[in-house]
Amino acid sequence: MADTLLEVKGLKTQFISDKSRIPAVDGVDFNIHRGETLALVGESGCGKSITSLSIMRLIPENGKIVEGKIVFEGEDLTKKSEEEMYHIRGNDIAMIFQEPMTSLNPVLSIGEQLTEGIILHQKLTKQQARSRAIEMLKLVGIPRAEEIMDEYPHQLSGGMRQRIMIAMAMSSNPKLLIADEPTTALDVTIQAQILELMKELKEKFDTSILLITHDLGVVAEMADRVVVMYAGQVVEEADVHTLFEKPAHPYTEGLMKSVPTLEKEQKRLYSIRGIVPSPDEFPKGCRFAPRCDQAMEECLHAQPDLYEIDAGHVVRCFLHKTKEREAKA
């Protein structure tokens, strides 16, 4: 068994208001091993970002982790005080976001924004932090690194800003990098460059990556293992080859079929019918049942558990309940 860096167990994160509780993340389990890239995929609104923000303990003010554990290097992050999190965020766990255009502060220079984290975590002087920042900029492929230090975000392109976000995230040599749709907002060619850069850095620093995306192309390119989320829950988990070759959950199959390919001649691009239910109106039985072509009677009344159908391959679907029994027998 590979060395586990992060273990998310039964995580439930809810948005609580006077009138309602929105279960945005509703019992999520997964592990990330050292040096591995785990992809978290699923349609918009299924709870990917809230899961990752829960790990950082940065969920919006009206949200709350109500259940579960987030064990990082043996310690439960849900039990940490805000002050203890200051030493973990940006130091052990770093994060980059989808919108490079708005993720940098428009009124502070690039140098200022890079060095503030370095000074905080590495206890360096301003001068040393500056050299470290320039070194990081060069590492992420920014030309004219010294000059860029004194420039402001609006003077740079989206791709450059995302490189800067990556430099910022990697500057304290984190053990885990959470990347929430890091390339979604970028042009295709820039996307490829950024993914390439993340791969390089991951090798160089031996960082684990939690990569959030809804782009299966990115998954195939980057991931070692994949967790598929649907309506606040994990519906399938497998290594990347298994998932692409033998997707087991009807939802995953649907996702696979909706990717355009050149090999098969497709008359019309497939799409899963219906829409993602919002967290305040999840169906009573299997949450995918209203959209599932293979739904059975029991799917409407009971929620399926996660069944392990092969070593490391788990599926939340009644169709595979029997297979688990066979596997166990």
Next chain:
Amino acid sequence: MGKYILRRLLGMIPVLFIISVLLFSLVQAVPGDAFTQQLNPHVDHKYIEEMREKFGLDKSPIEQYFIWLKNFMQGEFGISFKNKLPVSELISDRVGNTVFLAVITLIITYLLAIPIGIYSANRPYTLMDNTITTFSFIGLSLPTFFGALLAIYIFSFNLEWFPSSGTMTAGAGYTGFRLLLDKLHHVILPATTLAVLSVASYTRYIRSSVLEAKRQDYVRTAYAKGLPRKVVMRKHVLRNALMPLITFFGLDLGSLFAGAVLTETVFTWPGLGRLIFESTVNRDYPVMMACYMIIAISILLGNLIADILYSKADPRVRYD
């Protein structure tokens, strides 16, 4: 930058010209003139005609305007009809008082509004925030003169904490630090009365601006770096949220000289505001024109200063 400032300054000339024409027309549009009121049986009719001639009121309005303009551009503001003193002398007597009152008002405003606004934004929709909101709306809807009278009634007549009029204790002959204290003692009440109104609107503005800034992606980035809450607030939230105040500050600078007509009148504060009031009542148009032009110029300059400061604070704004 130098070029930009020069361009802006030159651009003010036509604006001021148009303003002066409008003001002059308004002053002229009021029927009668400064001497109409002095028409009483005991005053010799001939004398009034003489005075009109002496002050140029017998000429056509257009002629009068150009005479005024020529003098004004030479820094010659004319003689007051009312007390026959040079306008520049009248103004320079008053301007110090008005600026003193305005500066103290500004200081009180910022000292109260910024912390209250930030406090509210950090606890939105709590009991305290809602209380502040309620008081803000009361403050906003309270007419200035009513607030001024109320303040005098409570703090001067009943509690006797502050004097109700004047800028210093007459005949006390204070000097130095003692004089400053005496002046502050006199200015507190009118300044606070004036500040209440702007504190209310500034508080509302700062609250929503801070709330807005807290939601920005770059604030989340700052937290993700591990920066402590205080640092994130100071360096990322407040810096962005309070930047628009620079524009307000420019407007406030502009109105430093405008004086507060009602407040100065109620508190018998000898400032430009009262001078404007008196000269308007007396149709003393050299004084009126000079006061209004000073206000117009200072508002335009205040705007320019705000724009310059803004471009220093926000790297996205550059003038050259």
